[in-house]
Amino acid sequence: MAGRWFKPGSEERPTVGDWVVLVEDRSAVESLVKRRNLLRRKQADGLAAQPIAANVDALFIVTACNNEFNPSRLERYLLVAEDANVQPVIVLTKMDTTDTPETFVDAAVAIANGAPVHAVDALNGAGIEALKPWCGPGQTLVLLGSSGVGKSTLLNSLAGTERQKTGAARNTDDKGRHTTSHRSLHALPDGTLIIDSPGIRELGLTEDQSDPAAAFVDIEDLALTCRFRDCRHENEPDCAVRTGITSGLIDPRRLANWRRIHGEKAAARLTALTTKPRDTPKRKGKLARRPTK
Ligand SMILES: Nc1nc2c(ncn2[C@@H]2O[C@H](COP(=O)(O)OP(=O)(O)O)[C@@H](O)[C@H]2O)c(=O)[nH]1
Numbered sequence: 291m292a293g294r295w296f297k298p299g300s301e302e303r304p305t306v307g308d309w310v311v312l313v314e315d316r317s318a319v320e321s322l323v324k325r326r327n328l329l330r331r332k333q334a335d336g337l338a339a340q341p342i343a344a345n346v347d348a349l350f351i352v353t354a355c356n357n358e359f360n361p362s363r364l365e366r367y368l369l370v371a372e373d374a375n376v377q378p379v380i381v382l383t384k385m386d387t388t389d390t391p392e393t394f395v396d397a398a399v400a401i402a403n404g405a406p407v408h409a410v411d412a413l414n415g416a417g418i419e420a421l422k423p424w425c426g427p428g429q430t431l432v433l434l435g436s437s438g439v440g441k442s443t444l445l446n447s448l449a450g451t452e453r454q455k456t457g458a459a460r461n462t463d464d465k466g467r468h469t470t471s472h473r474s475l476h477a478l479p480d481g482t483l484i485i486d487s488p489g490i491r492e493l494g495l496t497e498d499q500s501d502p503a504a505a506f507v508d509i510e511d512l513a514l515t516c517r518f519r520d521c522r523h524e525n526e527p528d529c530a531v532r533t534g535i536t537s538g539l540i541d542p543r544r545l546a547n548w549r550r551i552h553g554e555k556a557a558a559r560l561t562a563l564t565t566k567p568r569d570t571p572k573r574k575g576k577l578a579r580r581p582t583k
């Protein structure tokens with residue numbers, strides 16, 4: 291890609307899943323074809339959004355039937371899918387390692403907002419038939435989830451051959467090493483395109499992304515009947531959300547996660563207001579010179 295591609299923000303740059311027009315001798319990218327959608331996450335510096343993949347038909351949110359399973363993290367992934375208007379599918383790997391995979395399935399269904407939830411043994415293929423409706427010619431899937439949950443293993447099983455190296459998880463904490471180091475797109479024999487990615491340690495949400503909407507529809511709906519429009523569901527009188535918790539309608543963990551995400555959103559707004567335009571080299575220099583504590 292010519293240097294001019296690196297002048298605008300990273301969202302304007304071709305990313306995995308994009309279609310591009312090449313110059314006639316195919317030596318350079320001429321233009322970027324308009325995307326259908328773009329999955330993105332917040333960058334480590336908190337400023338710009340980082341593209342994950344473009345033109346995606348389904349986001350496979352991969353987690354395992356073990357200690358890695360975390361509903362609050364799943365809710366973040368659901369927001370990422372919602373932001374891009376992409377169909378989320380929750381895939382629970384390692385169902386062969388537990389006697390009670392249904393407890394993980396039930397916990398995922400409780401927060402999935404109707405998104406499909408499937409338990410699989412990614413290693414030996416049990417259960418992966420259920421993922422076939424999202425496969426086929428022209429279908430582009432993205433695998434996202436923590437390191438070691440079995441994303442690359444699932445890709446290999448769906449492909450029928452070893453496309454990606456996989457890593458043995460450490461037994462102590464169920465966390466894997468980062469065996470996959472970069473995003474890659476794989477064409478399967480049946481025409482499916484699968485984008486494998488390294489594990490995401492921390493899933494930051496961008497300013498506009500962190501507006502909990504459909505992923506927290508139960509809380510948002512109840513909030514409409516709080517006495518105050520800007521109710522934070524803390525000490526305000528006539529708070530319908532807190533009443534919902536007392537009556538068992540809302541899981542307190544969910545409200546805590548909703549609050550945390552709202553707090554991050556406020557912080558992101560503040561950053562956006564107090565910093566110069568994104569991606570400028572000047573700003574980066576400034577950050578680099580800031581004294582470390
Ligand atoms: N028993 C079992 N092991 C799995 C399953 N999925 C992945 N693994 C193992 O978990 C480890 C990490 O898998 P890997 O695909 O590299 O995870 P990734 O970091 O998400 O790509 C490997 O040792 C896999 O063999 C599964 O469904 N069942």
Ligand SMILES: [Mg+2]
Nearest residue numbers: 441442469470
């Ligand atoms: Mg991997």
Ligand SMILES: [Zn+2]
Nearest residue numbers: 516521523529
């Ligand atoms: Zn309230």
